[in-house]
Amino acid sequence: MDIKFEKRAELKQKPDEKNLGFGKYYTDHMFMMDYDEGQGWHDACIVPYGPIPMEPTCVTLHYAQETFEGMKAYRTAEGKIQLFRPEMNARRMINSNARLCMPAFPEDMFIEAVKAIVKVDADWVPSEPETSLYIRPFMFATEGALGAHASSSYKFVIVLSPSGAYYKEGVNPVRILIEDELVRAVKGGTGFAKCGGNYASSLLAQKKAAEQGCAQVLWLDGVERKYVEEVGTMNVMFKIAGEIYTAAIDGSVLPGVTRDSIIHILRDWGYTVNEGKLSVDDLMKAGHDGTLEEAFGTGTAAVISPIGEFLYKDDSVRINDFKTGELTQKLYDYLTGIQWGREEDKYNWTTTIDA
Numbered sequence: 001m002d003i004k005f006e007k008r009a010e011l012k013q014k015p016d017e018k019n020l021g022f023g024k025y026y027t028d029h030m031f032m033m034d035y036d037e038g039q040g041w042h043d044a045c046i047v048p049y050g051p052i053p054m055e056p057t058c059v060t061l062h063y064a065q066e067t068f069e070g071m072k073a074y075r076t077a078e079g080k081i082q083l084f085r086p087e088m089n090a091r092r093m094i095n096s097n098a099r100l101c102m103p104a105f106p107e108d109m110f111i112e113a114v115k116a117i118v119k120v121d122a123d124w125v126p127s128e129p130e131t132s133l134y135i136r137p138f139m140f141a142t143e144g145a146l147g148a149h150a151s152s153s154y155k156f157v158i159v160l161s162p163s164g165a166y167y168k169e170g171v172n173p174v175r176i177l178i179e180d181e182l183v184r185a186v187k188g189g190t191g192f193a194k195c196g197g198n199y200a201s202s203l204l205a206q207k208k209a210a211e212q213g214c215a216q217v218l219w220l221d222g223v224e225r226k227y228v229e230e231v232g233t234m235n236v237m238f239k240i241a242g243e244i245y246t247a248a249i250d251g252s253v254l255p256g257v258t259r260d261s262i263i264h265i266l267r268d269w270g271y272t273v274n275e276g277k278l279s280v281d282d283l284m285k286a287g288h289d290g291t292l293e294e295a296f297g298t299g300t301a302a303v304i305s306p307i308g309e310f311l312y313k314d315d316s317v318r319i320n321d322f323k324t325g326e327l328t329q330k331l332y333d334y335l336t337g338i339q340w341g342r343e344e345d346k347y348n349w350t351t352t353i354d355a
């Protein structure tokens, strides 16, 4: 790919790495590339981070033809910068785009673009403990038209955000409301795709959860409101009587990169991982009879988020005395150990960027 580079005239002041929060600061530059029907992808460039002009009738603004990804660049103790399984994000975006009638952005170009923009803004990869450079590739329709149809033009963009913990609680247990009315996804819908619309439609439930003192919601399936699917914006796993349970990837659940990695590690450690249906009644029963030993969300932004309590209708269960479970902590330490280069990368999951 031939990438044109326009350097920012005056580089920005970098934020205090000890107080980054999540997704609040953006680096000096961004990657952009355009797509036009009949021409394909063209004009790759790295330009100063800034506003992107668009038509008021842009298809994205009216019909939400948009997809995105979330990944991170990590600074190791030796000062190296590494990515974690970037090909998984590239492939997931291709699948998301297919569902939204958007063109594929080829895997090799995706990885090349991510590496190129991270290399340009390499000084922004933080080195404080638990910090990383969050990478947000996204694609959106750019055609101006009010008829509901697939756009004939698109923009692929990558912005970067030096970040700390996703939740203000950090890696500490949170309270979760089990949502029995609103749903996130149904099979045949867009639940498996990473598209903005899924997140917009989840906000009301999140607001409801916050009003009840909960950090997030646990989503049930959209047909029977019976089987557990995801937690907030993450996949979710439960340790019940020594075995792990998580929803299968069968249409309504996002195929998480962290989910896949944790399942690999757990199976390697000898755990039985059941990918399938777990009913909310069985979950609450396990909570009451003491066999629900641990529960946690998995996602790129938060990595692993322990769950300390579930509220469901007028019932509630506390897990492990609202303390982070032993296995949850071990998984967090091991996975982040690989990501930050503290653990041997025996699965070959990391890719170094020469910056």
Ligand code: COI
Pocket (backbone or CB within 6 Å): 069, 070, 071, 233, 299, 300, 301, 302
């Ligand atoms: C991620 O975990 O990377 C996500 O995309 C979730 C997002 C809401 C920050």
